[in-house]
Amino acid sequence: MLRVLTAGESHGPELVAIMEGLPAGVPISSDAIRADLARRKLGYGRGSRMKFEEDELTISSGVRHGLTLGSPIALRIGNTEWPKWVEVMNPEPTELTEKSRGRGAALTRPRPGHADLVGMQKYDFDEARPILERASARETAARVALGALARAFLSELGIRLVSHTLSIGPMRVPEDASLPTPDDVDVLDADPLRCFDAATSARMVAEVDDARRAGDTLGGVVEVLAYGLPPGLGSHVHWDRRLDGKLAQALMSIQAIKGVEVGDGFVTTTRRGSQAHDELFATAEGIARASDRAGGTEGGMSTGTVLRVRAGMKPIATVPHALRTIDVATGTAATAHHQRSDVCAVPAAGVVAEAMTAIVLAEAVLEKFGGDSVGETRRNLLSYLDALPDALRTTPASDAAAAATDAGV
Known part of the structure; x- marks a missing residue:
């Protein structure tokens, strides 16, 4: 069983991430985790905070000499901006000095689209600071670090992931565009919006520029692809064991994500049944699918084809043209508090979605195959794949076996 936990506030001293259940012997590189944390900051349209707030990674436990021990792994991601917030976020009772009073002023004008107002109601706070500090997308840095651990484990089994941007606002990659592979990560990260189609990327950049000039923000859609999965991860027998359901829950938990689809998703609902499903045919290597509209899952289980899952991010709610709200301290109309904000954070959402997908897949692999190492x-x-009857073998399963064997060399 794989368990993960994150703790920490946006302007606190650090984020803490814990993963329990990862087998022993997984190669872990601090540099690889740092690289993923840096990728989370990529993307045209990001705000100034990405430039000056550094992530100081420390592996506190669970790894020795570059290999996991099988014990819980604890990661700390220090916040270099913490000295500016010591008084405001101090866990001990503290009187604010004149220097910190402005930064620590009560936030009584909740921002529409954020957790501010509902959180104040739920937890009985009279201002939004105690809510927004944890609700902030800063928490996703911990998820990305945990995702790096999960991906390191999956790669040892020949399972590799990649994410890319499908759309920014109305600008969308053509439906017939080629899909990236894990070998294209460097190309994607070099693109301003992590888009695999250069012409669409240029239109996306122009859209971000237009939104910035208008004092507005943009959302979009990202897609995560997983290659080398075996068939049979997840289960059809109960709702909470379905792989597609677990993926949907994990991706919907990311801040600002408002929709998730697997494969062709909502487009499939517009097709007739004869055009909606992946027909099967025999080949010399085994059973093959004529298409991959289902996106790598059927009946709540992985099919062994490429997994495709998409997440839709709403436009960032901290809009430079501050939205209308109520000052809860006075009951009067007001404009919402405006914290530093991005125009567009969709490329970063792709990196976070990739991390969450890796965590779900690592959990599914361990549920199916177990192993203390x-x-x-x-x-x-490999034993599972080898035991599949010839009449039931699918061609991607053979590819998965080869990938797993190669990974073990």
């Missing part, structure tokens, strides 16, 4: 997990996976 990564070698044991690999043997169990």
Whole structure:
């Protein structure tokens, strides 16, 4: 069983991330985790905070000499801006000095689209600071670090992931555009919006520029692709064990995500049944699917084809043209508090979605194949694939076996 936990506030001293259940023997690189944390800050349209707020990574436990021990892994992500917020966010009772009084002023004008007002109601606070500090997307840095651990485990089994941007506002990649592979990550990260189609990327950049000039923000859609999955992860037998359901919950939990689809998702609802499903046919290597409209899952289980899952991000709610609200201290009409904001954070959402997908897939792999060491997990996976009857073998399953075998060399 894989368990993850994050703790920490946006302007606190650090974020803490814990993962329990990762097998022993997984190669872990601090540089690889730092690289993913840096990728979370990528994207045209990001705000100034990405430039001066550094993530100071420390691996506190669970890893020795670059390999996991099988014990809980604890990560700390220090906030270099903490010295400016010591008084405002101090866990001890503190009187604010004149220097910190402005930064620590009560936030009584809740921002529409944020957790501010509902959180104040739920937790009985008279201002939004105690809510927004935890609700902030800063918390996703901890998720990305945990996702790096999960991806390191999956890569040992030949399972690799990549994410990319499908749309920014109305600008969308053509439906017939080629899909990126994990070998294209560097190309994607070099693109201003992590888009795999250069012409669409240029239109996206222009859209971001237009929104910035208008004092507005943009959302969009990201897609995560997972290659090398075996068939049979997840289950059809109960709602909470379905792989597609777990993916949907994980991606919907990301701040500002308002929709999730697997494969062709909502487009499939516009098709007739004869055009909506992936027909099967025989090949010399085994059963193959004529298409991948289902996006790598059927009946709540992985099919062994490429997994495709998409997440739709709403426009950032902290709009430079501050939205109308109520000052709860006076009951009068007001404009919402305006914190530093991005125009567009969709590329970063793709990196976070990739991390969450990796965590879900790592959990599904361990549920199916177990193993106290990564070698044991690999043997169990290969044994499962080898035991499939010839009449039931699918071509991607053979590819998954080859990938797992290669990863163990």
